[in-house]
Amino acid sequence: xxxxxxxxxxxxxxIAAVLAAFPLFSDSRTxxxxxxQIFIFSILAMSYDILLxxxxxxxxxxxxxxxxxxxxxxxxxxxxxxxxxxxxxSIAAGMLIAGxxxxxxxxxxxxxKSHFYAMFTMALAGxxxxxxxxxxxxxNGNDGFTFRAPEFFxxxxxxxxxxxxxLIVVYLLxxxxxxxxxxxxxxxxxxxxxxTASLGYKTLHYKVTASVxxxxxxxxxxxxxxxxxxxxxxxxxxMDITLDALLMTIIGGVxxxxxxxxxxxxxxxxxHYLSGLARDYPIFERWxxxxxxxxxxxxxxxxxxxxxxxxxxxxxRSGKRAAALKAKQPVLKAKAEENG
Amino acid sequence: xxxxxxxxxxxxHIGQYHILQGVSLTAEEGEVTVLLGRNGAGKTTTLRxxxxxxxxxxxxxxxGGQDITKLPTFSIANGGIGYVPEDQAVFTTLTVExxxxxxxxxxxxxxxxxxxxxxxxxxxxxxxxxxxxxxxSGGQKQMLAMARxxxxxxxxxxxxxxxxxxxxxxxxxxxxxIREMKKQTTIILVEQNFSMAAGVGDTYTLIDDGETVxxxxxxxxxxxxxxxxxxxxxx
Numbered sequence: 001x002x003x004x005x006x007x008x009x010x011x012x013x014x015i016a017a018v019l020a021a022f023p024l025f026s027d028s029r030t031x032x033x034x035x036x037q038i039f040i041f042s043i044l045a046m047s048y049d050i051l052l053x054x055x056x057x058x059x060x061x062x063x064x065x066x067x068x069x070x071x072x073x074x075x076x077x078x079x080x081x082x083x084x085x086x087x088x089x090s091i092a093a094g095m096l097i098a099g100x101x102x103x104x105x106x107x108x109x110x111x112x113k114s115h116f117y118a119m120f121t122m123a124l125a126g127x128x129x130x131x132x133x134x135x136x137x138x139x140n141g142n143d144g145f146t147f148r149a150p151e152f153f154x155x156x157x158x159x160x161x162x163x164x165x166x167l168i169v170v171y172l173l174x175x176x177x178x179x180x181x182x183x184x185x186x187x188x189x190x191x192x193x194x195x196t197a198s199l200g201y202k203t204l205h206y207k208v209t210a211s212v213x214x215x216x217x218x219x220x221x222x223x224x225x226x227x228x229x230x231x232x233x234x235x236x237x238x239m240d241i242t243l244d245a246l247l248m249t250i251i252g253g254v255x256x257x258x259x260x261x262x263x264x265x266x267x268x269x270x271x272h273y274l275s276g277l278a279r280d281y282p283i284f285e286r287w288x289x290x291x292x293x294x295x296x297x298x299x300x301x302x303x304x305x306x307x308x309x310x311x312x313x314x315x316x317r318s319g320k321r322a323a324a325l326k327a328k329q330p331v332l333k334a335k336a337e338e339n340g
Numbered sequence: 341x342x343x344x345x346x347x348x349x350x351x352x353h354i355g356q357y358h359i360l361q362g363v364s365l366t367a368e369e370g371e372v373t374v375l376l377g378r379n380g381a382g383k384t385t386t387l388r389x390x391x392x393x394x395x396x397x398x399x400x401x402x403x404g405g406q407d408i409t410k411l412p413t414f415s416i417a418n419g420g421i422g423y424v425p426e427d428q429a430v431f432t433t434l435t436v437e438x439x440x441x442x443x444x445x446x447x448x449x450x451x452x453x454x455x456x457x458x459x460x461x462x463x464x465x466x467x468x469x470x471x472x473x474x475x476x477s478g479g480q481k482q483m484l485a486m487a488r489x490x491x492x493x494x495x496x497x498x499x500x501x502x503x504x505x506x507x508x509x510x511x512x513x514x515x516x517x518i519r520e521m522k523k524q525t526t527i528i529l530v531e532q533n534f535s536m537a538a539g540v541g542d543t544y545t546l547i548d549d550g551e552t553v554x555x556x557x558x559x560x561x562x563x564x565x566x567x568x569x570x571x572x573x574x575x
Binding site (some may be wrong): 181184185187188191192194195196197198199200201202203255 | 412413414418438488
């Protein structure tokens with residue numbers, strides 16, 4: 001599985017180059033913002049994939065780490081001078097806090113069965129949400145607050161390129177991570193934890209590491225998200241964010257890294273266009289219902305997600321080609337014999 | 341010859357069920373000890389209890405002179421006990437290569453030499469080196485599961501029903517591999533197929549209803565028609 005990562009690098013470089021050049025041939029502000037959102041949610045979904053796809057851990061509180069990043073960056077940029085240095089410092093601070101929280105949460109619960117982790121993270125995320133609502137002196141409660149982004153990001157294109165750069169770097173880092181010996185163990189844990197333990201691995205260490213890595217990168221996505229809006233409120237910690245990450249991962253294809261990026265792209269575009277249709281067709285004011293139907297159909301008919309579906313089709317085609325070649329072999333052999 | 345593993349009056353509960361109700365056995369260094377008994381007698385649970393996957397609720401397990409009864413599974417494995425579970429248990433989304441790599445505790449020169457040796461025992465695995473475990477046949481999976489446990493320099497191997505669900509021709513090559521492994525390590529083997537078990541076993545332990553009922557040399561059991569009829573249903 002891991003070796004298959006190598007062949008597609010060419011196409012990824014081409015896509016990255018096209019996306020980087022996009023602002024040069026398009027001045028659509030809407031599209032720039034939409035693509036920026038896609039890059040940010042791709043990072044969030046990839047971080048979720050490390051948990052769900054590579055380690056088999058279901059988290060219902062991933063929004064907590066996203067929210068930690070969003071609030072840390074927003075508060076630091078609001079309270080300090082909004083420079084690029086402060087922005088980078090706020091990202092580092094958010095990642096550190098998210099790492100510590102995920103380490104403690106993982107250590108407390110990952111030794112238990114996976115549904116305890118799911119429940120615990122949901123409860124902890126709820127606790128953080130309430131804290132964000134009540135700690136008005138810092139968060140301004142549900143109303144949230146606006147803040148100034150670094151001047152460097154006044155030009156939307158710069159922020160677009162920054163988000164794209166972050167996505168590429170995170171993708172490369174996580175690709176290296178899942179292809180490493182550690183990644184192999186995580187996949188083994190996902191498949192069968194007892195079997196992995198019987199090979200001599202203290203599986204808790206590996207699960208906690210996955211939890212910390214996922215938390216850190218979710219926090220990065222949160223930091224970028226708050227800067228993209230120049231605003232933060234408690235919505236960054238709601239269950240909706242976790243569900244989005246979960247669905248992006250499932251629709252794109254779990255355990256693939258590319259899948260969550262595709263999932264984020266599909267969902268962000270669908271949200272954008274379905275809600276846009278409401279202007280002409282009032283029924284689309286309830287676009288979320290259509291979205292729900294799409295989710296159900298996707299899970300029923302494409303349980304392995306977009307990437308899994310493509311792989312199946314490709315495997316079927318190569319299987320047919322091999323069978324056809326095998327069937328032709330006696331004919332070719334006979335012809336060769338005829339020709340002496 | 342020294343005693344490598346000793347189980348004394350081991351009891352194991354799984355949930356509310358009292359599965360092992362007094363299993364005692366010994367494994368001498370360099371020998372193959374076969375666990376025999378009818379389906380549901382507790383043979384697999386005995387292996388899982390030794391590995392700490394279903395920890396013993398009472399009794400003691402000593403390995404190389406050390407009490408391992410309460411140790412976690414990973415410590416037991418790191419102590420040099422390899423486990424080949426039943427049902428050709430491989431990691432299905434990892435390739436053959438990755439399955440072996442994940443099993444190696446170290447990727448040093450010695451480990452690579454051992455991997456080369458394992459591949460001489462299971463040459464078919466080389467052909468499917470980049471194939472995912474899930475795409476292998478039952479026999480290939482079984483070989484991979486055994487190779488995975490043997491790729492480390494384990495002092496003791498626990499092998500659970502290696503012939504289960506395999507074609508006769510494959511069973512023979514699996515048994516041949518076990519004979520080869522026997523030259524280098526101590527083995528506790530669970531095997532339903534009595535003629536296969538008798539072919540590789542030096543000693544046996546007979547388990548019935550979660551209890552040890554008899555232990556001894558394999559050649560004595562081969563001659564004891566009464567014991568075979570009573571506990572194994574072999575006429």
